[in-house]
Amino acid sequence: GAGVSQSPSNKVTEKGKDVELRCDPISGHTALYWYRQSLGQGLEFLIYFQGNSAPDKSGLPSDRFSAERTGGSVSTLTIQRTQQEDSAVYLCASSFSGSRNYEQYFGPGTRLTVT
Amino acid sequence: KQEVTQIPAALSVPEGENLVLNCSFTDSAIYNLQWFRQDPGKGLTSLLLIQSSQREQTSGRLNASLDKSSGRSTLYIAASQPGDSATYLCAVRFTSGTYKYIFGTGTRLKVLA
Numbered sequence: 001g002a003g004v005s006q007s008p009s010n011k012v013t014e015k016g017k018d019v020e021l022r023c024d025p026i027s028g029h030t031a032l033y034w035y036r037q038s039l040g041q042g043l044e045f046l047i048y049f050q051g052n053s054a055p056d057k058s059g060l061p062s063d064r065f066s067a068e069r070t071g072g073s074v075s076t077l078t079i080q081r082t083q084q085e086d087s088a089v090y091l092c093a094s095s096f097s098g099s100r101n102y103e104q105y106f107g108p109g110t111r112l113t114v115t
Numbered sequence: 116k117q118e119v120t121q122i123p124a125a126l127s128v129p130e131g132e133n134l135v136l137n138c139s140f141t142d143s144a145i146y147n148l149q150w151f152r153q154d155p156g157k158g159l160t161s162l163l164l165i166q167s168s169q170r171e172q173t174s175g176r177l178n179a180s181l182d183k184s185s186g187r188s189t190l191y192i193a194a195s196q197p198g199d200s201a202t203y204l205c206a207v208r209f210t211s212g213t214y215k216y217i218f219g220t221g222t223r224l225k226v227l228a
Contacts, residue, residue, distance in 0.1 A: 004158075008155040033215070033216070035218075041220070042204075042218045042219065042220040042221065043159075043204070043206075043218040045216065045217070046217040048214040048215055050214070055214060055215045056213060056215055058215070059215065060215070073139060091158060091159070093159075099119075102146070102147065102208065103149065103161060103164045104149060104159075104161065104206070104216065105161060106151075106158040106160070106161075107158055108158040109157075109158050
């Protein structure tokens with residue numbers, strides 16, 4: 001079936017604006033992850049969902065960042081009052097926890113540029 | 116602190132060579148380890164996943180091994196091709212009460228024709 005999709009693919013916003021990033025996981029995947037990849041940096045974990053709940057949100061960098069997941073499917077990552085340091089590629093991954101191996105499948109990412 | 120390190124940071128080899136990429140981690144209590152490739156401007160493609168109970172996994176020209184006691188995994192690429200040029204990332208999920216994967220910073224591979 002279809003892979004993980006993310007939208008938009010690119011987003012340019014002015015400092016101080018709010019942005020919403022969307023992730024559509026692979027159908028049937030119960031686990032969903034958000035990561036951030038800044039220029040020249042490794043992937044930084046943000047938040048993990050199991051179904052609609054988020055048992056691990058330890059990577060969210062500040063209270064300007066929030067995420068939700070509805071219907072055990074689509075997830076949105078919201079960044080309020082964006083800052084220039086928020087500029088990065090935001091990647092979403094999903095996995096089927098029922099298989100107990102949690103192999104992650106990634107979407108293409110959303111490139112966020114804050115001007 | 117749980118960390119994942121990849122050495123070398125960059126590697127350039129002529130086509131046809133067999134090569135080894137290294138991933139080391141600071142805590143042997145892991146759930147699993149996953150290898151990915153990332154092409155420029157693209158997302159990550161899963162290559163191999165090794166469970167903590169496994170010693171190796173193979174897919175085509177790729178073989179990944181795991182030695183938990185020494186905190187190491189290697190990705191072996193046989194008969195490298197220019198199409199293998201990409202950044203290779205390893206990610207570890209540790210067992211200590213967390214669901215997150217910790218990524219290494221990657222090895223940027225260039226295979227010369």
